[in-house]
Amino acid sequence: MELTKDEKSALKGEQGETLETAYRILVATGEATDAEKLVPIEWAHLSGVNYNTIGDAGEEFLSSISKNARVKVKTTLNPMGFDIDNVKNYDLDENFISKQLSIRNSYETMGVIPSFSCIPYEIFDIPKDGTQVAFAESNAAIHANSFDNLKTNKESAFSALASAIVGKSPYSSLRKEDSPNITIRMKVKNPNELTYGMLGFFAGKVGDTSVNISGLGEMDKRQTKAMCGGMGTSGTCAKFNFGEGDSDCEKIDFDEKEMQTVHDELNTAEKGDIITLGSPQLGLDEISDLAGKLKGRSFQKRCMVFMPRTVKEQSTKIGYTAELERAGCEILADCCTCLSPLISKDSVDAVTTNSIKGAFYLKNSNGVGVNLKPLLQIVEDETR
Amino acid sequence: MKVLVSGKAEGIILKSEKSINFLGTVDKKTGIISDENHDLYQKSIKDTILVFPSGVGSSVGAYTIYSIKSNGTAPLAMICTKADLTVATGCALANIPVIVIPDDEFVTLQTGQKITLDTESNSIISQK
Numbered sequence: 001m002e003l004t005k006d007e008k009s010a011l012k013g014e015q016g017e018t019l020e021t022a023y024r025i026l027v028a029t030g031e032a033t034d035a036e037k038l039v040p041i042e043w044a045h046l047s048g049v050n051y052n053t054i055g056d057a058g059e060e061f062l063s064s065i066s067k068n069a070r071v072k073v074k075t076t077l078n079p080m081g082f083d084i085d086n087v088k089n090y091d092l093d094e095n096f097i098s099k100q101l102s103i104r105n106s107y108e109t110m111g112v113i114p115s116f117s118c119i120p121y122e123i124f125d126i127p128k129d130g131t132q133v134a135f136a137e138s139n140a141a142i143h144a145n146s147f148d149n150l151k152t153n154k155e156s157a158f159s160a161l162a163s164a165i166v167g168k169s170p171y172s173s174l175r176k177e178d179s180p181n182i183t184i185r186m187k188v189k190n191p192n193e194l195t196y197g198m199l200g201f202f203a204g205k206v207g208d209t210s211v212n213i214s215g216l217g218e219m220d221k222r223q224t225k226a227m228c229g230g231m232g233t234s235g236t237c238a239k240f241n242f243g244e245g246d247s248d249c250e251k252i253d254f255d256e257k258e259m260q261t262v263h264d265e266l267n268t269a270e271k272g273d274i275i276t277l278g279s280p281q282l283g284l285d286e287i288s289d290l291a292g293k294l295k296g297r298s299f300q301k302r303c304m305v306f307m308p309r310t311v312k313e314q315s316t317k318i319g320y321t322a323e324l325e326r327a328g329c330e331i332l333a334d335c336c337t338c339l340s341p342l343i344s345k346d347s348v349d350a351v352t353t354n355s356i357k358g359a360f361y362l363k364n365s366n367g368v369g370v371n372l373k374p375l376l377q378i379v380e381d382e383t384r
Numbered sequence: 385m386k387v388l389v390s391g392k393a394e395g396i397i398l399k400s401e402k403s404i405n406f407l408g409t410v411d412k413k414t415g416i417i418s419d420e421n422h423d424l425y426q427k428s429i430k431d432t433i434l435v436f437p438s439g440v441g442s443s444v445g446a447y448t449i450y451s452i453k454s455n456g457t458a459p460l461a462m463i464c465t466k467a468d469l470t471v472a473t474g475c476a477l478a479n480i481p482v483i484v485i486p487d488d489e490f491v492t493l494q495t496g497q498k499i500t501l502d503t504e505s506n507s508i509i510s511q512k
Contacts, residue, residue, distance in 0.1 A: 021477065024389075024477070025473045025476045027476070028388050028389050028472040028473055028475070028476035028482075029469055029472055029473055029476075031386060031387065031388045031467070031472070032467035032468065032469055032471075032472035032484075033469070047442075047444050048444050048446075048447050050444075053407060053442075053444045053447065054444065054447040055412055055447070055451050056451075057412070057447070057450055057451035057454040057455065058450070058451065060454070061447075061450060061454075061477075136443045137443070138442070138443060153469070154469070155443060155469065156443045156445070156469040156470050156472075156473040156474070157443050157444050157446050157447055157473075158446045158447075158450075158473035158474065158476070159446075159473045160443075236440065236468060364408055365408050
């Protein structure tokens with residue numbers, strides 16, 4: 001990768017330790033993704049926020065780097081481990097809470113907007129077409145590249161942080177015009193959001209950097225997010241190109257059989273003890289829709305509903321929060337199903353969810369069983 | 385051959401034919417692989433020259449690599465066949481040398497071999 005004179009000097013450490021570290025990360029990223037130079041970015045979105053995932057070393061690293069590092073561009077970040085408003089209702093130890101608050105403090109000190117959301121594309125204004133950004137959250141990177149006309153690499157937690165501090169990111173293959181060599185043909189009839197989640201999970205396994213996809217039909221926001229979340233979970237792929245692609249592309253069908261294979265891998269329980277909704281977090285449209293579906297009905301078991309804080313505030317103003325709470329939902333801001341410390345196998349055997357991304361991490365990280373159902377069926381089966 | 389993170393290390397190879405998801409399957413305190421479906425199950429990657437195809441999975445896995453380095457349980461160097469950002473950036477921050485080698489070279493490396501890896505040298509990998 002070619003660096004300018006100024007960039008070389010920063011890499012050598014002539015502009016301080018923080019920039020030296022950041023440039024070392026960007027150079028490794030550039031070498032790994034065959035980038036020939038760095039390009040300016042306008043927005044970074046960070047992962048590595050939840051104490052459950054980054055641990056003590058992560059907390060100490062952020063505490064140390066935040067003494068000097070400041071972000072140079074608009075920077076938002078992923079969910080953390082809990083909602084401070086109701087954390088006392090969950091069995092979480094003091095150490096977890098204090099370490100998580102230290103992580104929050106470090107990011108805020110660096111100038112990061114405390115959005116604690118995995119759906120930045122839904123709660124912030126989207127910049128103009130073709131804008132270069134650096135998104136670490138996998139579902140957000142895929143959504144940005146595929147649906148928002150933005151350009152991002154599928155960043156790691158460190159490459160996004162380094163990009164935020166420097167204001168530049170390697171000019172990697174995903175930032176350029178690409179032509180995938182695989183086309184996935186969606187063949188399943190009458191798909192719901194669970195179907196699209198499984199399609200995404202399947203696509204992530206067969207694709208490398210990006211895939212063509214055809215036969216999608218009209219999709220709503222819930223389905224779009226499910227597909228991006230599914231793909232981000234299973235592989236390294238970070239973009240859907242819509243259409244059949246060139247004639248020499250390898251064509252792979254996603255039909256009932258392929259769907260069943262994904263379902264069998266992730267659906268490990270007949271029923272759940274609790275229900276979780278939101279992975280990715282729910283936006284205002286989905287909350288409105290859920291409130292409508294729950295009119296006059298109540299959940300018969302615990303139902304955790306995850307959303308960004310800004311969405312919770314809007315929902316409260318409009319009255320959705322009260323309606324959801326009346327129906328028995330636990331409303332959680334700033335956190336998410338995925339890698340949540342609030343769901344423990346000590347107290348829960350299995351979780352019912354409509355999220356493929358959530359299912360994967362519940363199974364592998366939380367170690368609980370998963371019962372997959374689309375939202376409509378969850379409401380039908382679990383409320384009265 | 386491509387250098388992702390430069391540096392020098394001397395040690396004994398631990399080789400895996402499978403990719404590694406650092407988040408969730410590598411114990412941060414011990415460096416032991418906890419995934420029972422993995423060919424390195426119950427083996428420690430501490431102080432090895434870790435040879436494997438590539439890292440996969442969550443963007444947060446980079447923090448796991450940084451954690452094992454902080455805990456003294458990290459490999460001395462890593463050798464992959466495919467570059468991925470979790471390994472590249474985790475090792476960049478932790479100062480663990482990483483190179484990417486072609487498949488025909490990958491097959492010549494075996495667990496137990498003692499090698500020197502020096503990204504500044506003309507022959508980056510030399511066997512003892």
